Amino acid sequence: MEGLTKENAEKTSQENGVTSTYEVAMEKLSSLITQKKRDGTSPISDLEKRDRMLKYIEILGLEKHIGDLKIIHVAGTKGKGSTCAFCDAILRECGFRTGLFTSPHLIDVRERFRLDGLDISEEKFLQYFWECWNQLKDNIIEGLPMPLLFQFFTLLAFKIFASEKVDVAIIEVGIGGTFDSTNVIKNPVVCGITSLGMDHMEILGHTLGMIASQKAGILKYLNLRKQWMFFMTVQIN
Template structure:
């Protein structure tokens, strides 16, 4: 297959093969591919919110130290291939097509032998393992897709470090209806004798993690963000003091302090596991981190911020950030959500703060809630809502309504952030041209 054919193959599998949790099919597929994942070492990251940010911090710092680091994340905002990257470069088209062809060939034989067809996520994960092995990665930063214990990424055995970010209620239909049940699944990435770093969690979650560490003889470090102090901040970044060291972080959002502290503790553990980084490399790594779509400023006149808040816990964090950075400001929302998310909770938490809300249907996704249905749900709490036919229309309406000191905030799903960013850039160009006429 060429790259276009490989993408069409993935799209077809996404439509036809439903997502499942379980390792049986993944084990069979990887065995037929020669188990390339066994030749790599891992930092495995699970949790509800903050996985991508912690990986971004680690990826930047470890790369600064000269290690060949692989990164596997999902979803991606701007390029499909961005989910698989090594040494700062996403997988090239030819490599993706090459390894996907190998995986597809193995699947053809596998299904002929009577095994079920792997899911799109399992296929992408297999491609990542093949690519990381071929690139000779020193270490792979591996993000869990959903849950932990039965996620396709949990086929790995060589986990040096498991990192657990904030765990809250999400994917209940797959993971359970209580925090303890969900924590049990996410803590399933903890392997016998591995090291663990967790942020400070709610009591019932900490109990599960501590028990899982005890039963697996895993050494646990609790990264406590309360021990870090923010000494300078704004919508374009913040500076924190942690363990007497000063770190500049070019990411806003009050939750990024916790993610940075988790990453710093992970780096400290890795120091003793054969991957040391100097104090300067840690500082430089955090300062040069790039992770868009998390309370990211797209424009300043007026202020336009995009955030991936898509579940109740993320909505709580977003509200805290709004009240922290934009107290007293007039807020204009652009919202789009997935129908299978707890969007009612997100609505209850966020929409009372808005002066006007424009709803969109997340483009090109079968899970997207129609803009009109979202508007009807919002209207029960805030009547100042209007459904729009596209991202472009919502952005144009928001800009048309906003005055200089107002804030436009787009959120509800990570999936539309790429097109939202492109649309805002086009709108900025158009406005600049109009000013110059």
């Protein structure tokens, strides 16, 4: 932690003598939003995005850790964030240590990463942020740029929850399901799909059936019966 603090201080002084380390981290995150506009390359396919996500996981050494996590994975058009929050509250009431990853945040990016019902502390956020950022930055090669913003958030969530040894991680899908950055979970404890609607049609399709097909992409064949039962429970509209 001492070395990490020193390294961050050096980064801070290089950027701006009075800028806090947390603000530097926010600037780095902002660069992930604008990099797509700057690089001038053609948009990559959904399959390429997923392949890149798997490579990022390999770089960070997270594959086994993700496999060891007990994960609840929730997709849907409406209510998925609330469903994740309900799951988190119920599990904490039963004595489990939980990690909750949701989006978007309202004020502070740390709202996306909750441990035992509380936003991750600034100290822990910075620790895991710089660990992920530096490892990825050191392994960038041609054809594998830094992750997009939501990809980085997802990687950071897995890093935090694995490192903090949560009993259960509740993961909210970003958009869709099949090609979402969160859909790298091979053996979730359970998956849920909340009520569906006509949203993000330019990405997911122009019929409810096409949208449902994308959402159902998070379901894993070996665990289908249990996941389908949860789908029936949360499909309330």
